[in-house]
Amino acid sequence: MPFPSLKSIQAFEATARHLSFSLAAKELYVSQSAVSHQVKSLEKALGKPLFQRQNNRISLTVYGDALYLVARESFARLKTITDNLSYQSKFKIRVMAQSAIAIDWLARRSVHFQQQHADIEVEIAMAVSDTDFDPFDYDVIVATWPQPDNFKSEAIRKEQWYPVCTPELLATIDLSSPTNLLHHTLFSSENKQDWKMWMKQYRIETIEEAELQLFSNTILATKAALSGLGVALSCDFLCYDLVKQKQLAAIKQWPYDLPWGNFTIHYRENSHLSEQIQIFKNWIIKTSQDERL
Template identity: 30%
Template sequence: MSRHLPTLTALRAFEAAARHLSFTKAAEELFITQAAVSRQVRELETWLGKPLFRRLHRQVALTEDGAVLGGHLTESLDGLARIIQSVKDPASLSLRVSVEPALAARWLVPRLGRFRALHPGVELSVSSSASLARLGADADLAIRWSLDRTEWRGTTASPLGEVDAFPVMAPSVRDQSPSLETPADLACRTLLSEDDRSHWIQWFVAAGVEGVTVPRGPLFNDLSLAIEAAIRGEGVALAEPALVAEDLASGRLVRPFPQSTRLGAYWLVTPTISLAGPLAGPAADFADWVRREMAETLAPDQDHAADQQGDADHARQVDGPLG
C-alpha cells in the first residue's frame, strides 16, 4: 500500500512548532536550529499548497488548517511513541504519572504504599507540575484539578469527583479572641489564599454571609503552602478533603464550620485511545486504584463535619467568649 506523505522530519518540526506556538522552542526540543525548523515548516506548507501558520510580529499563530493538522499530529506521534515502546519492551511494568504539586504531596504520596502493596512489580515515576504533561511522551496518565475545564486537547478525561472546599485552621487559631460564633466571624482571622481571594468570597456567599470584605492575608501559588501555613497557626486556609483529611483526623487542623463551597473537580486524564487502544497493564491498574481511593476520600462525611462543629461549640461552652 503506497502512502503519499510528506517527510517525517517536516511533520515533526511542524508538530513541535504548532504545540509550542514557537519556532525557537521547537528547535530547542528537537536539537536543531530555528532556521531548520522554519525551513521544514515551509517545505510542508509547499507540499500541502497552503499556509499552516500566520506570521505575526514576533509571534506565530496557527491557521485553521494548521490547528487541525497540529492536533492530529500530536495525537498520532504520541500514540506511535507508545506503540513503539510497547514493542521494544512488552514486559515493561513502568508507569509515569503527572500530578499537580499539592495533590501529589498531600494526597498521592501518603497513599502510594497501598498501590505498591497491590502491585509490587510496577516501577512508578511521579512528577509534580502545575501544567499538564504531554501524555504519551512525558507521562502515561495524569490527575488534574480544574475549576470548570472538562477536556484537554488530545486526551480523554474522566471525572474522579467534585471538590467541596471548607475552612481549616490549627486549634490555637480557633481558640483565639474573638471567638468564632458564626461564619462571618472568620473575617476576624488571617485568611490564607491560593493565588487570589475569590474562593474565599465564594465560600462566604455559600455560608450565607453577604457583603463581607475579605481581609488581606498571605497569598500562595500552591495550596499545599497555604495548608502548611494553617497547620503552623498562621491563619485559616480554604481546603478540600483530599488535601487535609489526615490533618483533620490527627487534630493538627480543625474545621470550625460545616459549610462548604463547590470548587471544581478532579479528573483522570489519559491519552486518547484511538491509536494505543484502551488503558492496559500498570496504567489500567493505577487508574482503577485512583478511582477507588478518590471516591473514598471525597465521599460525603457529615459525621466528621458535625464532630468538628461540636468541638468548636464545646470549646465555647467551656471557655466562654474570649476577651
Template identity: 30%
Template sequence: MPLPPLNALRAFEAAARHESFARAANELHVTQGAVSRHVKLLEEHLGLVLFRRLPQGIELTAPGRALLPELTASFERIARATRLVTDGDRELKVASPPTLAARWLVRRLSRFQELRPDMRVTLGIICDHGDFLRGGFDLGILDVQTDLNRPARLEAVPLRPEAMTPVCSPALLAGPNGPLRDPDDLAGRILLHPYVDRQDWLRWARAAGLPDHVALEGGYVFETLEMAIAAAIGGLGVAIADLHLIREELRSGALVAPFDLVSSHGTGYVLFSEKGRFDEPKIAAFRDWLLAEVASDGISPPSI
C-alpha cells in the first residue's frame, strides 16, 4: 500500500491529539472543514474508520487509538531531524510568564550569551501550555499550578520554588488601621492579589493560621504579579509576592516584608519542552545553565 498523503496524516494526528477538529484546525492554521476532509481522505485510503462522529464531538476508534502514538512519535522525529540539518540548532526560543521574564530571566541572559555566543536566544511570553505550542517555542517555564494541566506530549523538570510572603510600602506598616506587626493585623487591610484565583494569598493565610475569608474577601485583583508589586510600592495595599523577584525593592526600602512567615508549599516553576527534546544539545545547554543560575541564588529546585 502506498503511503497516505502527509497532510492527511498531519490532520489526523492533530485532531486525535486534541480530540477536536476545531482545535486541530487552529493548530494547523486551516479551516475545520479542511481537517475533516483530510481525515476522511485518510480513512478512505486505509479503509478504516478512525473517528466516531458524535453529536457532542469526535471519539477515536480502536484503529485510531493505535495509530495516534506512532504518528506523533514519527512527526517528532521528523521535526528533530529537520532542526539538526538547519541553523535551528543555533536558535533557541524560550518563553515564560511576563513577571518572571522581566524580573528574573531577562537580567541573566547576558551571562548565557557570554557562555554560548554561537546561540541566539529569543524570549517570548506565555500564560499556559497552549501559548507554548502555538508559539513554536523550544523551552517554556510555567508555575507548578498551571503545569498541572500539562499535555501528554510535553515533559517537565523542576526549576525553582517561590518564596511567597506579604509585602507593602513602609508607609503602610503604621497606617490608619493600626500597626502591621503580625498576620492577624491583615484583617481590614486592602490585599493585592497577583492572580484572579487568589490562591497565593489563600495558601499563605492558611500557613499563618488565618481564616480563609481574610485572604478571599475584598481587595484588588491583577492579571500579573508585576502589576500587584507596582500597586504595593504605590501604597495601594498589601501584596503577596515572591521574595526572589523583589530583592531590589527590598534592598532599596521601596517594599518591606513585615512577617517572617514565607510560604513555598504548592508554588514554584517548572521548565518544560516537548518529550524527547531535553537531550538536544541547545536545549540541554540552556537547561543546565538555568539550573546553575538557580543554584547560584541559593535556591533548591521544587519537587513535582
C-alpha cells in the first residue's frame, strides 16, 4: 500500500492527543470537517478503525493507540530537530527536573554548564510528581522517579540523608544520643515516614514523643529548618549550598538511607542529540560527585 499522507497522520495525531476533532482543527487552523476527512482517509488506507465514536465522544481503538504512540514520538523528534536547526546551530536539550533538585541545585549550576558549552542550550522545567508532565516532551529527566519508556537511566550517585538544622539550634542539642532530636520539632516531608525510618535505624521505638510538622516535599521541609525552630531530614542535593553558607548545619553522624531518595538521570534513547545529552549527563554526574559534604 502507498504510504499515508503526512497531512492525514498529522490530523490523526492531533485528534488522538486532544481526543477531539474540534480541538485538533483549532490547533491545525483548518475546519473540523477537514480533520475528520483526513482521519477517515487514513482509516480507509490502513483498513483499520483508529477511533471509536459514541455519543459525540471519541476514544482510541487498539490500532489507534499503537499508531498514536509512534506518531507522537515521531512528531516530537521532528519538532526537536527543527527547533535546533532554527537556533543558529545551537543544540537545544529539554530537561525536566524534580523540584527538590531543580530549585536549589540544578538551576544555578546550569548557568555554569551554559558558559562551558555555548553551543548547547538547556531548557529546564520542574515538576513535583512524574504524573505532572509527559516524558515525550523532554530529552533528559533528573529525578528519583522510575525510568520512563524509551529512556535509558544512570544513577547520579548514592545519596545519603541526614538531619539538618541551623547552627544556632545545633549548639543547643545534646549530640550524645540521636533520641535527643525528639526534644525538638521535626519537619517531615513524607507524612512521617521519613522520620519513622530514621528512628527505626537508630532503634528509637516511638515517634509519638516527637512534635512533627508536615510538608508536601523535602525542599519545603529543608527550608523550614532555616527558621531555627526544628530539624529536617535532607541531603547534599537539597542543602549543600545552605551548609556551605553556614545557614544550615548537617548532623552527618546520624545518617540513614531513604529508599526512594536516590536521584537518577534518565535520557532519551536513539536521539539525534545523543552527543549533547551525554555531555550534559556527564557534567551532572561529575559536578554532583565533586560536591559532597
